[in-house]
Structures are given as C-alpha cells and as structure tokens.
Amino acid sequence: MIYLDYAATYPMTPEALAAYLEAAALPGNPASVHAAGQAARERLEEGRARVAAALGVDARTLIANGGGTEGDNHVLLGVAQAWEEAHGQPGHLVTTLTEHSAVLAPARWLESRGWAVTFLAPDVQGRYTPEQLAEALREDTALVSIHHANNELGTVQDTPALAAVAAARGVPYHTDAVQAPGVLPLDLTGWGVTFATFSAHKWGGPRGVGFLYLKRGAVLPAVTLGGGQEGGLRPGTQNTAGVYAAGVALTHAEAAREETFAHLTRVRDRFLAGVADIPGLRVNQPADASPKVASVTLPGADGEALLMNLDLLGVSASAGSACAAGTMQPSHVLTAIGLGEADARATLRFSFGRATTETEVDAAADALRQAAEWSRG
Structure with a gap:
C-alpha cells in the first residue's frame, strides 16, 4: 500500500508508539497524590513540556484535550459564552468559508442562536487579506477564527498580519494550526494569536489527543463541567500516555x-x-x-x-x-x-x-x- x-x-511514529506503551503501563491517575499517581503526572507534564518547547510557548499556556475539533469548539463556544455573560446578548464572529468543519459547525450553531457571523470569502487560491478582515470587524466582534494552513489546499495564511488587525481592535484571534507542526514554522507568541488548536495525530502522535494554546490573560470559560483538571478548563482524567507520546512525536518532528x-x-x-x-x-x-x-x-x-x-x-x-x-x-x-x-x-x-x-x-x-x-x- x-x-x-x-x-x-x-501514522504513529515508532518513537511515539514506544512512549505511549511505556506511559500506558503506568497504573496511576495523574490527579492522585500517591506514588503511582505522581509517576503518571510526571509523564503527563513531560509530554506537555515537550509540546510547549516545540511550539515555543510556556507549558502553562497549553490545555491537553481530545484534539483539534474539541479545541475549536471550546474556543468558539467558550468565547461566545463569556461574551453573552458580559454583554447580555449575542455578539459577532468573523471566520471564513474554508475553515475545517470543526470551526464551521459551531459558527453556524451560534448563528442559529442569534449570533451575527461573517464568513469571509477567499480568493481563488484560498487566501484572506488584512484589509478584508479589517472591513469585516464590528464594534461587537467577539472573536476572529481563521486557520493557518488549509487541510485541503495547503494554502498558508499570513497569520501575523491577520492577528495584528484583530489585536488593533482588541478582538481575540484564534487559528486552527492543526496542519502546521512538523512542516511549517510556528511562532505563536510572535504572531500575537490569542488561541491556537492542535492535534497530535497530524505529526505522528496518537489519535484522540490535542492541545489548546491560550495566551496569558485570555478569557475562556470551560464548556464542560466536572473536576479541576487542566486548570478547570477541560475536566476529566487526562490521557497520560497520549500526551506523553504526543510530546515525544513532536520533539522529533520539530527537530x-x-x-x-x-x-x-x-x-x-x-x-x-x-x-x-x-x-x-x-x-x-x-x-x-x-x-x-x-x-x-x-x-x-x-x-x-x-x-x-x-x-x-x-x-x-x-x-x-x-x-x-x-x-x-x-x-x-x-x-x-x-x-x-x-x-x-x-x-x-x-x-x-x-x-x-x-x-x-x-x-x-x-x-x-x-x-x-x-x-x-
């Protein structure tokens, strides 16, 4: 084949598979205080630290989750929730016609519930311009969500320029960067994005594992309720083996x-x-x-x-x-x-x-x- x-x-790399099996053999829950739990916690945090180092960010800005779809939904629905709580009414979202369905579906769901949504139209190569984005922004724009590299065309957006337009108006900027790690250079801090989403299986890690980057000071409530894991933003027992293997895979991919x-x-x-x-x-x-x-x-x-x-x-x-x-x-x-x-x-x-x-x-x-x-x- x-x-x-x-x-x-x-496909999962040999290094990632070996790391996964090693961590999966650990019996403890990473939230437990006993020795078995803390051994699992060490592998969980090592995996997170490896991902953070590869992406050039502080490990405390990364939320481990189930992948890009969960991260995209969390950003759009979480920002919308925070906006409605602060303003008492729906706001405005800017996204594009070429987003992954993980962005388009929650955007359309919000639109059905009273949100105004602007879907930017691309040029023939799938690109968007800062001028186009600036024209779309409104006083009540709560979020801009534009992917970095398109999963079907490979078109790469000028994320720093687009994020700068949003920042100048005080609007949070989210990018689905799932297709970038291990292939394209990343500079989340330099780009000035507020949120970014990633999936480990796009760089040779396991499926069902991902990361959500939150810029320091970003406001994002939890959209699922439960325990206090991941700073309370993503409750539920973490996938220790998956996060560890994701970190090992990304270390090799970025190198x-x-x-x-x-x-x-x-x-x-x-x-x-x-x-x-x-x-x-x-x-x-x-x-x-x-x-x-x-x-x-x-x-x-x-x-x-x-x-x-x-x-x-x-x-x-x-x-x-x-x-x-x-x-x-x-x-x-x-x-x-x-x-x-x-x-x-x-x-x-x-x-x-x-x-x-x-x-x-x-x-x-x-x-x-x-x-x-x-x-x-």
Whole structure:
C-alpha cells in the first residue's frame, strides 16, 4: 500500500508508539497524590513540556484535550459564552468559508442562536487579506477564527498580519494550526494569536489527543463541567500516555522540520510533474502552499470512482477532509475558491509525510493516470 493521506492522519511514529506503551503501563491517575499517581503526572507534564518547547510557548499556556475539533469548539463556544455573560446578548464572529468543519459547525450553531457571523470569502487560491478582515470587524466582534494552513489546499495564511488587525481592535484571534507542526514554522507568541488548536495525530502522535494554546490573560470559560483538571478548563482524567507520546512525536518532528519541508517539497513536486500529462488535470493550490498537500482536479472524472480505482491499485488518497468523508457533498473548500460542483467532485487530495519516497510518488502518479482512464472510460 502507498499511503498518501497524511493530512487526514499521520501514522504513529515508532518513537511515539514506544512512549505511549511505556506511559500506558503506568497504573496511576495523574490527579492522585500517591506514588503511582505522581509517576503518571510526571509523564503527563513531560509530554506537555515537550509540546510547549516545540511550539515555543510556556507549558502553562497549553490545555491537553481530545484534539483539534474539541479545541475549536471550546474556543468558539467558550468565547461566545463569556461574551453573552458580559454583554447580555449575542455578539459577532468573523471566520471564513474554508475553515475545517470543526470551526464551521459551531459558527453556524451560534448563528442559529442569534449570533451575527461573517464568513469571509477567499480568493481563488484560498487566501484572506488584512484589509478584508479589517472591513469585516464590528464594534461587537467577539472573536476572529481563521486557520493557518488549509487541510485541503495547503494554502498558508499570513497569520501575523491577520492577528495584528484583530489585536488593533482588541478582538481575540484564534487559528486552527492543526496542519502546521512538523512542516511549517510556528511562532505563536510572535504572531500575537490569542488561541491556537492542535492535534497530535497530524505529526505522528496518537489519535484522540490535542492541545489548546491560550495566551496569558485570555478569557475562556470551560464548556464542560466536572473536576479541576487542566486548570478547570477541560475536566476529566487526562490521557497520560497520549500526551506523553504526543510530546515525544513532536520533539522529533520539530527537530527535523526543515529537512521534512525540503523532502515534502521534493516528493510533492515530483508527483505533480508525474501527473502533469494527464489530459485536463489542474493543480488547485498556490506554488507557496504547504508541501504536505497536492490538490488536483480531473474534469469529467468521478472522484469517488477515482478513489476506488486508486485503492484497487494500492494507493490511499482522499477527496478532501477526512471529517467530511461519506457526506456525498462536494468540498466546501473547493466550491469556496470557485470550482463548480462537478469539478469539486472530480478533485483529489494527495498528502505526503516524512516516510513518503520518490518511488512511491512515481507509482502513485502512474496509478492516477490509470485510474483516470478507467473513470473517464
């Protein structure tokens, strides 16, 4: 099998798996005061400290949680709750049409409950400008939420410039940065973001583990109730083994980030060169997009048939976000940048990792050529 779906999930690295098994063997609850509990607490906090060091932030600004979806929901719903408690009425949210469903779903839920929501429209490459954001801000804007790197196109936003616009108006800024660690440089403090969300399985850690960054002084109430774990913001017994393994995985990923970026650029460009002669094929993302992703459209082909044929030929790819798979709806990201429904359905996403080889992308290019002939035939 040639696995080219790293944007959906990154296979757990050997180092992370070994760390997970080591910590999972510990019997204690990290909240317990006895020796077994404190041994678990040490692994939990070591994992958090490793993630914080890799991201360049204070470990006390990271809340361990269940992943990007939980973090995105916590920010949007928590900020909305705090705003309504302070102002006695709904406010205004600014986000974009190309966000992950983990942002779009709570945004639309808030809209159904009286919130005003501005969904910024992207240009044809999926970008947003500071001027566009400045025009959208209002006196009652409670939050801006714009992703850093898009999971389908790889388009990277100018997060520092966008966050500066929000900061100048005193508006908290959230970025879903799930696709960045281990590939793109991160500077949460320098960017000036208020909140950022991460998922460990995107960098070779375990699934079901993530982190929410809160800038010092940020106001964010809990949206679930229970114990006092994670400063009371995310109650429930922490996933000690998951957090520890996530930290080990990110330590390795960030240490090799520049090398990884260069490698991903080579294999992505080799893949795109290998499929360039497929009749009608179009590349969707900008040249300076994250090299982790290649989005290609084959007009006249059926995306579902393409994926099935690729799978039969031993290649794993996707038609867009894994969280939207099986909905039978065209990608909202692709339609937002101007693709028609038919072309959106004829678009595939190939995504690459550190283990992807040139031999694999050559074989995948040949497989896509064959799958396109079958689908169009």
